[in-house]
Amino acid sequence: DAGVIQSPRHEVTEMGQEVTLRCKPISGHNSLFWYRQTMMRGLELLIYFNNNVPIDDSGMPEDRFSAKMPNASFSTLKIQPSEPRDSAVYFCASTRLDRRTEAFFGQGTRLTVV
Amino acid sequence: AQSVTQLGSHVSVSEGALVLLRCNYSSSVPPYLFWYVQYPNQGLQLLLKYTSAATLVKGINGFEAEFKKSETSFHLTKPSAHMSDAAEYFCAVAEYGNKLVFGAGTILRVKS
Numbered sequence: 001d002a003g004v005i006q007s008p009r010h011e012v013t014e015m016g017q018e019v020t021l022r023c024k025p026i027s028g029h030n031s032l033f034w035y036r037q038t039m040m041r042g043l044e045l046l047i048y049f050n051n052n053v054p055i056d057d058s059g060m061p062e063d064r065f066s067a068k069m070p071n072a073s074f075s076t077l078k079i080q081p082s083e084p085r086d087s088a089v090y091f092c093a094s095t096r097l098d099r100r101t102e103a104f105f106g107q108g109t110r111l112t113v114v
Numbered sequence: 115a116q117s118v119t120q121l122g123s124h125v126s127v128s129e130g131a132l133v134l135l136r137c138n139y140s141s142s143v144p145p146y147l148f149w150y151v152q153y154p155n156q157g158l159q160l161l162l163k164y165t166s167a168a169t170l171v172k173g174i175n176g177f178e179a180e181f182k183k184s185e186t187s188f189h190l191t192k193p194s195a196h197m198s199d200a201a202e203y204f205c206a207v208a209e210y211g212n213k214l215v216f217g218a219g220t221i222l223r224v225k226s
Contacts, residue, residue, distance in 0.1 A: 043216040103214055105157035
């Protein structure tokens with residue numbers, strides 16, 4: 001299995017632009033998580049889905065952030081408009097809901113908003 | 115609500131010395147507990163997990179952790195540090211529904 005695949009690996013954008021981060025979970029996994037990692041705040045859970053349904057989005061910082069999971073094999077995290085303080089590494093992770101087992105992480109997307 | 119506290123944002127040990135990274139958790143139900151490691155510019159990789167079976171859990175790269183309910187702790191240890199162990203380590207707790215909550219992380223430095 002290729003693991004959790006995130007794209008792009010790096011994104012540099014100007015303030016005010018829309019940014020879309022993509023994630024393909026491991027086949028057969030039915031829970032998907034989006035995390036944000038910064039030096040100041042560490043690893044923050046933004047939102048997670050079970051069976052493509054958003055369960056908890058309390059970590060989404062503002063209305064500028066939105067996430068979707070249209071099917072079991074794809075999810076997006078969108079920031080519109082982007083701001084410099086959104087600069088961070090964004091991780092996607094997936095796991096099997098029925099096994100309460102460990103989550104597998106992608107390599108992350110390093111976002112820089114200038 | 116579940117939470118994790120990692121004591122010490124930075125830990126420095128000499129090569130060959132004991133590694134001890136501390137983690138305390140708070141959970142309203144029997145938790146599942148995890149230790150992850152993150153090397154520079156990489157994602158998180160599972161070291162070991164506790165899922166209510168044996169309280170002493172062995173993981174990869176010679177690491178192990180002991181679940182102590184009375185102390186609400188899940189400390190990570192390794193008898194002898196190696197230079198390649200230098201990384202950031204995260205403790206995490208999961209309750210029902212699979213929501214994983216991470217601690218702030220501990221950066222391990224190994225001195226030669």
